[in-house]
Amino acid sequence: MDAALIPEGAKRCSFPKFMLGIAIVGAVLLWGVYAMLLCWFKGLNQTNMNDYYGFALWIWADLAVIAVGGGAFFTGLLKYIFKIDELKNIINFAVIIGFICYSSALLILAIDIGQPLRGWFIFWHANVHSMLTEVAFCLSCYFAVLTIEFIPNILENRQLNKVPFFHHLAHNMHGTMAIFAATGAFLSFFHQGSLGGVAGVLYGRPFAVREGLLIWPWTFFLFTWSAAAFGPCFTLLVTRITEAVTGKKLVKDNVIHLLAKISGWMIFTYIIAKIIDTIYWANVTVPGLGYELSHFYTGNSLYGYWILVTEIIICGVIPGLLLINKSTRENPNLRLLAIILGVIGVCLNRWVMVLQVMAVPVMSFDTWALYIPSWQEVATTILPVAYGIILIAVTYRYLPVFPQELELNQSKAQES
Amino acid sequence: MIQDKKAHKFGMVIDLDKCTGCGSCTVSCMAENNIPFKEDESDKKDSLTWMRVYKLTNGKPFPETQTAYLPRPCQHCGGKGDHGHSPCVSVCPATATDYGYDTGIVSQIYTRCFGCRYCMAACPYHARYFNWWDPVWPEGMEKYLSPNVSPRMRGVVEKCSFCYHRYQLAREQAYFDETDEIPEDAYQTACTTACPAGAIIFGDLNNPSHKIHQIVKPDPHPDPLNHDVVGKSRNPKVFRLLERLGTNPKVYYMSEREWVRKLGDSYLEGEWDKVKNHHGAASHD
Numbered sequence: 001m002d003a004a005l006i007p008e009g010a011k012r013c014s015f016p017k018f019m020l021g022i023a024i025v026g027a028v029l030l031w032g033v034y035a036m037l038l039c040w041f042k043g044l045n046q047t048n049m050n051d052y053y054g055f056a057l058w059i060w061a062d063l064a065v066i067a068v069g070g071g072a073f074f075t076g077l078l079k080y081i082f083k084i085d086e087l088k089n090i091i092n093f094a095v096i097i098g099f100i101c102y103s104s105a106l107l108i109l110a111i112d113i114g115q116p117l118r119g120w121f122i123f124w125h126a127n128v129h130s131m132l133t134e135v136a137f138c139l140s141c142y143f144a145v146l147t148i149e150f151i152p153n154i155l156e157n158r159q160l161n162k163v164p165f166f167h168h169l170a171h172n173m174h175g176t177m178a179i180f181a182a183t184g185a186f187l188s189f190f191h192q193g194s195l196g197g198v199a200g201v202l203y204g205r206p207f208a209v210r211e212g213l214l215i216w217p218w219t220f221f222l223f224t225w226s227a228a229a230f231g232p233c234f235t236l237l238v239t240r241i242t243e244a245v246t247g248k249k250l251v252k253d254n255v256i257h258l259l260a261k262i263s264g265w266m267i268f269t270y271i272i273a274k275i276i277d278t279i280y281w282a283n284v285t286v287p288g289l290g291y292e293l294s295h296f297y298t299g300n301s302l303y304g305y306w307i308l309v310t311e312i313i314i315c316g317v318i319p320g321l322l323l324i325n326k327s328t329r330e331n332p333n334l335r336l337l338a339i340i341l342g343v344i345g346v347c348l349n350r351w352v353m354v355l356q357v358m359a360v361p362v363m364s365f366d367t368w369a370l371y372i373p374s375w376q377e378v379a380t381t382i383l384p385v386a387y388g389i390i391l392i393a394v395t396y397r398y399l400p401v402f403p404q405e406l407e408l409n410q411s412k413a414q415e416s
Numbered sequence: 417m418i419q420d421k422k423a424h425k426f427g428m429v430i431d432l433d434k435c436t437g438c439g440s441c442t443v444s445c446m447a448e449n450n451i452p453f454k455e456d457e458s459d460k461k462d463s464l465t466w467m468r469v470y471k472l473t474n475g476k477p478f479p480e481t482q483t484a485y486l487p488r489p490c491q492h493c494g495g496k497g498d499h500g501h502s503p504c505v506s507v508c509p510a511t512a513t514d515y516g517y518d519t520g521i522v523s524q525i526y527t528r529c530f531g532c533r534y535c536m537a538a539c540p541y542h543a544r545y546f547n548w549w550d551p552v553w554p555e556g557m558e559k560y561l562s563p564n565v566s567p568r569m570r571g572v573v574e575k576c577s578f579c580y581h582r583y584q585l586a587r588e589q590a591y592f593d594e595t596d597e598i599p600e601d602a603y604q605t606a607c608t609t610a611c612p613a614g615a616i617i618f619g620d621l622n623n624p625s626h627k628i629h630q631i632v633k634p635d636p637h638p639d640p641l642n643h644d645v646v647g648k649s650r651n652p653k654v655f656r657l658l659e660r661l662g663t664n665p666k667v668y669y670m671s672e673r674e675w676v677r678k679l680g681d682s683y684l685e686g687e688w689d690k691v692k693n694h695h696g697a698a699s700h701d
Contacts, residue, residue: 043570045548050461054533114531114571121510121530132509204503204540290682362540364679365472
């Protein structure tokens with residue numbers, strides 16, 4: 001039915017089967033849209049946020065999707081600026097994942113603010129001292145860059161590419177992509193960093209506050225570093241899931257191994273920096289403000305030392321080591337374990353830097369505040385996941401996302 | 417227009433030994449500032465209480481148990497070094513909260529706030545409140561709203577303004593009277609006037625003739641132990657909340673009881689005894 005739109009020579013499932021899958025995920029998406037409309041029309045009383053938890057599940061989701069979406073800017077940087085040519089075989093997918101993550105982040109922000117119609121005030125009445133202002137500007141600009149990076153891939157659709165203008169536009173855009181990749185890397189450095197700065201500048205919150213360099217707290221650099229380190233892990237994870245769902249090998253092993261190796265070294269160096277930061281914070285910053293480390297990890301039913309160990313050791317040191325070691329990196333199961341741990345680790349870090357910051361009592365007579373999100377918050381957080389699955393399904397079906405797909409599946413195609 | 421010759425620095429000192437926890441300050445604040453309320457106010461984490469009263473205890477078992485009540489308005493922080501970069505002001509992305517260098521008051525521009533709540537995350541005192549619901553009053557009660565204070569809409573943050581509208585009225589009166597000075601009693605917050613025990617004293621910390629200045633005796637120099645701290649009280653009975661963080665609040669608290677003063681900040685073991693007699697630069701003279 002839609003064969004004319006499918007890339008030449010590529011095998012795809014039947015249209016009814018495809019639509020059935022879209023319909024199932026679409027139902028979840030509609031559930032999220034319903035919750036989103038409730039939040040917009042009835043207000044944020046639909047959530048379980050409160051005056052202790054002004055930042056909650058959504059801000060975590062926002063930070064998490066931006067962190068894992070970091071694969072787009074970092075892979076682009078490696079491909080176009082550092083000229084690591086093998087990565088051309090995964091860059092399209094990295095850009096699509098980045099596009100999904102960043103559009104989701106903007107959507108979540110639009111739901112999260114109390115007065116969505118005033119969202120533009122952040123640009124109009126911008127406070128240059130606020131990290132959130134920097135986030136808003138860089139995030140919007142980078143989303144525009146991602147859209148530009150995504151367009152050539154869309155124009156390579158079999159039918160669109162028949163139009164000479166689109167064909168040449170796509171070709172020329174590919175030629176100038178290095179400029180956009182450099183712009184994207186520059187913007188990402190600042191917005192990933194300023195998202196880290198959002199927590200690090202909170203000098204009224206001893207759990208979040210960090211010293212730093214000039215106006216940038218150390219969390220600024222740690223967030224950029226971790227996004228560059230764990231973002232490729234997410235790209236690899238989604239590639240693996242896509243391969244599992246489609247039943248096809250889509251990217252050659254040498255490309256996967258290369259990206260995994262780069263990610264491994266980035267994780268390993270990041271986690272050393274993170275450990276140094278944690279030790280300094282625990283031994284200098286926190287005692288200087290009159291708190292003991294135990295203040296932040298005891299006296300409540302959720303946030304214990306386990307979270308620190310899980311984030312840094314289990315989901316930081318271990319995936320780093322697994323990915324820098326050749327034999328473990330090239331073992332599919334251990335590599336998968338490492339990238340899953342890595343993705344969990346960076347998401348856990350963002351959770352800690354948002355939710356735990358809100359939970360810890362600061363005044364000596366205050367108490368821990370724990371929170372469970374409402375279904376509306378959960379549904380609107382799942383909404384971008386459903387949207388991402390649909391967009392990946394549609395782009396995979398109709399666009400030549402994986403340049404090595406035909407070569408890798410030629411024998412299969414011939415057999416069938 | 418009155419041209420103030422010297423910047424004011426309005427502040428408050430609350431005598432915790434006089435406070436009975438009656439809640440008059442809270443009630444008067446809500447009435448004065450058109451603060452809406454919910455049908456069920458049992459969940460205090462999402463109700464609007466610009467002036468919230470905390471109950472403190474010394475943690476000792478009966479019969480040594482002692483309690484104190486601590487009213488907590490917005491602390492109107494001056495920020496690190498008292499330069500006006502309050503925790504909340506510095507983070508607001510849309511400049512919807514502002515530091516008044518002429519008054520020391522941290523204001524909130526409701527019509528500019530778009531409800532990102534970053535200021536709430538930044539405030540360690542939980543002094544900022546979000547309007548989770550539309551403001552609704554029982555039928556007929558809206559007629560008793562103050563015409564001097566704009567009600568806030570759903571989706572924006574609000575907080576104690578030190579009854580700024582009263583300051584504006586006092587300035588208008590001074591203009592009418594053709595005087596340069598605003599008398600101490602011409603600008604008093606609603607909570608101050610409502611407190612039956614007279615526990616709240618409000619005035620200009622920069623004005624030596626004001627009672628608050630005489631009680632607090634603010635140290636104009638940075639604290640030698642922590643250069644971010646400015647305006648530390650030289651009165652051994654007076655303290656501020658979370659002074660060590662460098663937020664530099666303009667709300668001071670006073671108590672004869674050492675355990676109450678100790679609760680103002682967090683201290684490592686043995687630290688309190690070393691710093692309890694430190695009262696700013698003067699204690700090093």
